[in-house]
Amino acid sequence: MSTATVIDRHGVDVRRGVDDRAVARPGVDQPAVDPAWITATVRPAGRFGRGDVGRLRALLDALSACASIVVLDLQAARLLSPRAATVIDEAAHRLEEHGGCLVCINVDADSRACLSTAGPHAVLLAQG
Known part of the structure; x- marks a missing residue:
């Protein structure tokens, strides 16, 4: 019988309880967990056209895989x-699926x- 590692969105192994939490089992009360958040702020600059899509996708793919909230400050872009x-x-949708969000400001x-x-x-917020 093999044991799989199950990692939640906060990077915690929920089977082994690497941070000393009990292994999650149906019907067993679990201690309340104060989830940690990772917020990333990105400030692109310049004009983003078709040629820049690949770099933008690579960055947002990486962030949406590990961040809780991504703030995209478009003041200089x-x-x-x-x-x-x-x-x-698409990155905002991926973050939403995991309980996070992408906010575009300025x-x-x-x-x-x-x-x-x-x-x-x-989420779009106007320049202010």
């Missing part, structure tokens, strides 16, 4: 490509229009 907006929306009107057509997953 302009989104020019619907593909770039789609990459952001979004100008052009970037907002681009992001709004990509999907509903990212």
Whole structure:
């Protein structure tokens, strides 16, 4: 009989209880857990067009795999490509699936229009 390692979204081995938590079993009361959050803030600069989508996807893929909240500060950036907006929306969707979120702050009107057509997953906050 083999034993699999089961890691939750916070990096804790829930079978072995690497942080001394009890192994989760149905019907057994578990101690309340105060989950740790990882927040990442990214501040891209410049114009993001079709040629920049690969780098943006690689960064957001990595962050959405381990962060709880990703803050994308677009104050110094302009989104020019619907593909770039789609990459952001897809990362936001992945974060949502794990209880996290992607927040775009300092979004100008052009970037907002681009992001709004990509999907509903990212939270957009205007420049302020």
